[in-house]
Amino acid sequence: MKVLIVNNMAPFVSGGAESMATHLKRNIEIAGHQAEILRIPFQWEPATRIPSQMLMSRAFELEGVDHVIAMKFPAYLVRHPRKTLWLVHQYRQAYDLYDAGHTNLPEGQLGSDLRRVIKNADDACFRDARRIFAISDVTRDRLAKYNGFESTVLRAPLNDPDIFTGGPAEGYIFAGGRVNDAKRQHLLVEALAHAPRTVRLVIGGPPDTSADGDKLRATVERLGVQDRVRLDLRFLDRLEYARYVNGASAVASLPFDEESFSYVAMEAATAAKPIISTSDSGGVLGLARHGTTGWVAAPNAKALAQVMADVYASAERTRELGVAAQACWEGFNITWPATAQALLS
Amino acid sequence: MKIALCSSFVPFVNGGYRNIVEWLEASLLEAGHEVERIYLPEVDTPELLFKQMAAFRYVDLSAADRIICFRPQSHLIPHPRKVVWFIHHLRPFYDLWDSPYRGFPDDAKHRGIRDALHATDTAALHEASAIFTNSRVVSDRLKQFNDIDSEPLYPPIFQPARFQFRSMNDEIVCICRLEHHKRQHLLIEALAHCRTPVRLRLCGVAGDPGYAEMLEGLVAQHGLADRVVVDHRWITEEEKADLIADCLAAAYIPVDEDSYGYPTLEAAHARKPVLTTLDAGGTLEFIVDQQSGLIAPPFPEAIAKCMDQFYADRGVTRAMGESARSRIDELRIGWPHVLERLLA
Numbered sequence: 001m002k003v004l005i006v007n008n009m010a011p012f013v014s015g016g017a018e019s020m021a022t023h024l025k026r027n028i029e030i031a032g033h034q035a036e037i038l039r040i041p042f043q044w045e046p047a048t049r050i051p052s053q054m055l056m057s058r059a060f061e062l063e064g065v066d067h068v069i070a071m072k073f074p075a076y077l078v079r080h081p082r083k084t085l086w087l088v089h090q091y092r093q094a095y096d097l098y099d100a101g102h103t104n105l106p107e108g109q110l111g112s113d114l115r116r117v118i119k120n121a122d123d124a125c126f127r128d129a130r131r132i133f134a135i136s137d138v139t140r141d142r143l144a145k146y147n148g149f150e151s152t153v154l155r156a157p158l159n160d161p162d163i164f165t166g167g168p169a170e171g172y173i174f175a176g177g178r179v180n181d182a183k184r185q186h187l188l189v190e191a192l193a194h195a196p197r198t199v200r201l202v203i204g205g206p207p208d209t210s211a212d213g214d215k216l217r218a219t220v221e222r223l224g225v226q227d228r229v230r231l232d233l234r235f236l237d238r239l240e241y242a243r244y245v246n247g248a249s250a251v252a253s254l255p256f257d258e259e260s261f262s263y264v265a266m267e268a269a270t271a272a273k274p275i276i277s278t279s280d281s282g283g284v285l286g287l288a289r290h291g292t293t294g295w296v297a298a299p300n301a302k303a304l305a306q307v308m309a310d311v312y313a314s315a316e317r318t319r320e321l322g323v324a325a326q327a328c329w330e331g332f333n334i335t336w337p338a339t340a341q342a343l344l345s
Numbered sequence: 346m347k348i349a350l351c352s353s354f355v356p357f358v359n360g361g362y363r364n365i366v367e368w369l370e371a372s373l374l375e376a377g378h379e380v381e382r383i384y385l386p387e388v389d390t391p392e393l394l395f396k397q398m399a400a401f402r403y404v405d406l407s408a409a410d411r412i413i414c415f416r417p418q419s420h421l422i423p424h425p426r427k428v429v430w431f432i433h434h435l436r437p438f439y440d441l442w443d444s445p446y447r448g449f450p451d452d453a454k455h456r457g458i459r460d461a462l463h464a465t466d467t468a469a470l471h472e473a474s475a476i477f478t479n480s481r482v483v484s485d486r487l488k489q490f491n492d493i494d495s496e497p498l499y500p501p502i503f504q505p506a507r508f509q510f511r512s513m514n515d516e517i518v519c520i521c522r523l524e525h526h527k528r529q530h531l532l533i534e535a536l537a538h539c540r541t542p543v544r545l546r547l548c549g550v551a552g553d554p555g556y557a558e559m560l561e562g563l564v565a566q567h568g569l570a571d572r573v574v575v576d577h578r579w580i581t582e583e584e585k586a587d588l589i590a591d592c593l594a595a596a597y598i599p600v601d602e603d604s605y606g607y608p609t610l611e612a613a614h615a616r617k618p619v620l621t622t623l624d625a626g627g628t629l630e631f632i633v634d635q636q637s638g639l640i641a642p643p644f645p646e647a648i649a650k651c652m653d654q655f656y657a658d659r660g661v662t663r664a665m666g667e668s669a670r671s672r673i674d675e676l677r678i679g680w681p682h683v684l685e686r687l688l689a
Contacts, residue, residue, distance in 0.1 A: 002357050011381045011408040012347050036356045041383060043405035056403035059396045061388040065356050 001033045003344065004062065006070040006078050009039040017071055017088050023159045024069065024086075027340040040075040047104045047114060050074075050091070054121055069343050073118075077125050084343055085125075085132045086154060087139055094118040095146045123147055133342065136283055138259040154342055155261060157334045163242040164270035166326075169319065172200040172230075173276065173311060174248035176241055177264045179207040179216060179233060183255050184278075186219050187301060193223040194305035198312050204232040204244050245271050249318055250294065250311045252276040254304075258283045269293070269329035274321035276307055293325035346688065347379045349406045351422050352415035353387035361607065362416050362432065365479070368503040369413070369687075372680040381409065387418060389435060391449055391458050394418075398465065413687055414473075421469045428687055429473045430498060431483060433603055438462050439490050467491045477686065480604040480627045497630075498686055499678040502607055507582065508614035510666065511590035513659060516544040517620065517652055518592045520585055521608050523551035523577060526600045529560055531622075531645060537567040538649035543656035545569075545596075546588065548576040589615045594655045594662060596620040597628055598643065605631035613637065613673055618665035620651050631676065637669035 005028075007021045021037050028035040040060070042053055057077040062068070068083040070076035073091045076083075093103040094115045105111040126132060126149040133154035134140035140151045158164070175185050185203050192201050207213035213233045220229055236244070245251060251268035254277050265275050265287045275294035277284045290296040295310060297303040311318055350373075352366050366382060373380045385404070387397055401421040406412050411426040420429045434440070437447045438459045449455050470476060470493050477498035478484045484495045502508075521527055529547045536545050551557040557577045564573045580588075589595065595612035597619055604627040612619050613631070619638035621628040632638040639651040655662045673679070 004356050009381070009383075011349060011383075011406055012379055034357055038356065038386065039383065040385070041404055041406060043407070049405070052403045053405070056400045059400035059403075060386050061390075061393050061397055062356065062386055063388045064358070 001066045001344065002064060003028050003033050003035045003067045003069065004065045004080075005035060005037045006068055006075045007037060007039050008042040008072040008075045011041055019159065020088070020156050021071065023157075023336060024340065024343070027336040028344065031337070031340050031344065033344070038075075038078075040078070042072075042074060044091070044093075045104065047093075047106060048110070050114060051117055054117070058121075067344065073122070077121055083129050085129045085151075086343055087132060087134045087143065087151065089135075089139060090122060090142070090146075091118055092142075096142055119147065123149075131345070136259045137286075138283065152342075154339060155332070155334050157336045157339050158263070158266050158270060159336075160238060160242075161270050161335075163238060164267050165242075165246055166271040166273065166322075167246040169249040169315065170247040171249055171312075172202045172247070173250050173252055173308065174244045174273075175201070175203045175205075175252040175264075176236075176244060176267075177205045177253070177262075179203065179205050180209075180212050184299070186216055187254060187278075187299065187304060188252055189216065189219045189223065189225065189229060190301035191304035191308055192225045192228055194302055195308040196312065197228065199228060199308045201229040202232065202244060202248070203229065204236055204241065206235040207233050242267075242271075245273060248273050249315075250274045250276055250322075253284050253288070254278040254281050254299065255284065256280060256282075256299075261287050266329065266334075269325040272322040272326040274311075274318055274325055276304070276311070278304070287325065287329060289328070292321070293328050294321055347381070347408065347410045348373055349381045349383055349409035349412040349424075350415070351383045351385070351404075351406070351412055351419040353417060353419050354384040355388075356386060364503070364607070365430070365432065365500045366415055368501070368680075369683065371503065372684060376684055385419065387416075389437070391455060394435075394458065394462065411688070417466075418469075420473070421465070423472065427473045429470060429476045430687065431470075431476060431478045431487065431495065433483060434466070434486060434490070435462065440486055463490060467493065475687075475689070481630050482603050482627055496686070498683060499676055500604065501678050501680050501683060502610050502614070505610075505614045505679075507586045508611050509586070509590055510616040513593050513663065514544075514591050515542065515656060516546050516592050517594050517596050517655065518546045518548070518588050518612075519596045519598075519608070520548045520580070520588065520611070521597065521599075521606070523547065523549045523557050523560065523575075525553075525556055528598050528600065528622075528643075529575075530563055531598060531643065531648060532596055533560060533563045533567065533569065533573060534645040535648035535652060536569055536573060538646050539652050539656075540649075541653045541656040542572070543593070543652050544572045544574075545652075546574045546576065546592075548574075548578075548580050548585070548588070550579045551577060585611070586615075589617060592617060593659075594618045594620060594638075594666075596652075598622045598625055598648070599628075600624065601626040603627050610673070610678065613669035616666040616670045618655070618662060618669050620648070620655070622648070631672060632669075633672070636665060637672045638665060 005021050025035040054074045057074045068080040071088045105114050132151040134151040140153050251273045253262050253264040260283045262284045265284050268275050275288040277288035278299040288294045295307040297307045370380050404422045412424045413428045414420040476495040478495045481497050484497050487493045487495050560575050597608045609619050622643040624643050634640040641647040641651045
């Protein structure tokens with residue numbers, strides 16, 4: 001089968017969905033098909049230009065393509081008789097972000113007209129789709145709430161699970177990934193000040209802005225925990241990153257209201273490491289289960305400090321939770337071969 | 346500089362039209378630029394043309410400092426710094442209108458589409474800050490049909506140093522897709538007329554398996570099995586470089602192509618002369634008869650004479666190979682020159 005993966009692009013900005021599309025392509029090829037990616041440029045500013053971008057996606061003609069897998073608005077509006085959607089997101093500023101007042105759509109009649117144009121086109125697209133998969137529970141629920149369409153959750157697999165081999169615990173808690181306020185690495189540093197002096201913390205990843213990095217360094221200074229925390233604030237290559245995960249006693253992932261499992265938690269579970277999270281971390285709680293696969297604390301420093309103490313209380317218990325996290329993750333069978341198969345069916 | 350390379354494509358169809366874009370991308374990245382490659386689909390059905398052209402008009406690449414447009418109708422994309430490296434028109438509406446390749450009737454409707462297309466193309470090309478083409482032939486067409494001046498900017502091959510002279514055996518090689526319009530059959534028919542023991546090797550994949558069978562049939566019919574190899578498959582780049590390094594000369598005799606063709610350039614980099622025909626089109630911009638190669642009328646007897654000459658006058662053949670190599674520099678075919686012109 002000749003399979004075209006259709007995705008948006010923001011010129012000169014590479015996002016997570018781009019690497020998803022690349023891995024999907026490779027895995028469709030491994031499954032014995034031909035695959036190619038169509039990236040359609042999308043400009044959403046000013047918002048009054050959005051209808052032209054929708055028309056553009058709608059006006060392209062595809063020939064010699066047997067199956068389309070489309071991921072984002074407005075690229076998914078492309079016409080094809082056999083189109084499966086793997087919905088990463090809709091134009092949220094016309095839906096939940098509109099309701100929350102975070103939208104670039106203008107106020108008044110013009111804004112509500114634009115919103116209706118987007119919704120009508122989406123509805124027609126969803127009606128015509130062969131199947132609809134959503135990247136997360138949140139995306140699925142949003143689609144049901146705003147457009148009234150059912151979908152099946154199909155989470156994005158890890159791209160390089162083989163490097164998360166696990167290994168002996170070297171006595172530190174690892175918090176990886178992008179560093180910013182919403183990912184709340186600062187909360188871990190604050191917890192450290194309340195935790196036993198045996199607890200070691202490693203924070204590794206690129207700060208979103210230099211201010212994010214400075215803030216974290218200042219917090220460490222202010223609390224005087226320099227001897228117990230290591231800040232490796234830069235872009236880590238995948239093997240460096242995996243080495244931190246594989247040597248950790250536990251891995252922390254406490255983003256605020258995350259949509260997905262979060263890659264950090266998925267990678268920890270793959271490496272059989274228990275997961276530390278917080279009760280308001282949203283999707284992460286699908287993998288982080290208190291007392292089973294790790295610990296879920298209230299989102300404050302004191303509660304997290306107690307969890308940190310627990311990690312060190314029994315190495316055996318901590319190891320067991322890690323093995324359980326791995327089993328939990330594997331139970332979902334979120335792998336690229338299974339994902340490619342679902343999207344081609 | 347942030348540079349967007351824009352072209353149209355047919356999903357799952359590869360070919361030279363992608364090479365020029367992707368090799369330029371590699372050269373720009375090497376020179377330290379940020380590059381975004383944008384391939385948008387286009388189907389050439391007359392009735393569907395204009396709505397697709399509207400789509401190209403809606404493409405917003407204001408994030409780029411400059412865009413470079415290749416295959417039609419990518420030149421319709423608006424941008425304040427639009428450079429066009431024009432590789433062909435939608436030819437059925439231009440030079441192929443009065444030919445069997447038009448594929449639709451010469452009626453009022455299609456003439457209307459044609460005229461509107463010409464007007465649109467001309468207007469979009471006037472938006473460009475610079476217009477280059479891949480050959481003199483295409484520049485002439487732009488002048489003839491759109492009254493637009495342009496500069497031929499010959500497309501180099503990727504990493505040309507792979508192609509080196511090693512030796513000269515007694516084989517003439519033709520390495521390109523096996524296609525009727527590339528006329529490998531004419532080379533076999535010519536060999537039947539040769540008086541010297543010169544040999545022939547044809548390598549490439551046939552889009553139509555029937556053509557490969559026809560070639561095999563011709564070889565058998567003329568009793569040439571011991572002097573012709575038909576290697577019907579996609580040979581690797583390494584194999585290709587090896588074959589060219591050791592061959593006597595190369596042959597490339599397509600019917601009226603726009604550009605000189607990558608096979609011509611690959612041979613020239615390896616200091617091998619190229620045999621072509623008077624009606625081959627773009628090859629004639631590169632090959633100078635009796636200097637960088639031989640140009641024959643498109644008939645077996647005439648082509649055979651050239652093949653014999655390559656074999657018999659090896660000293661002259663060798664000298665023509667050197668001259669083919671010099672021709673590359675004479676025409677300034679190289680990535681540094683391409684980058685200098687496109688980014689000027």
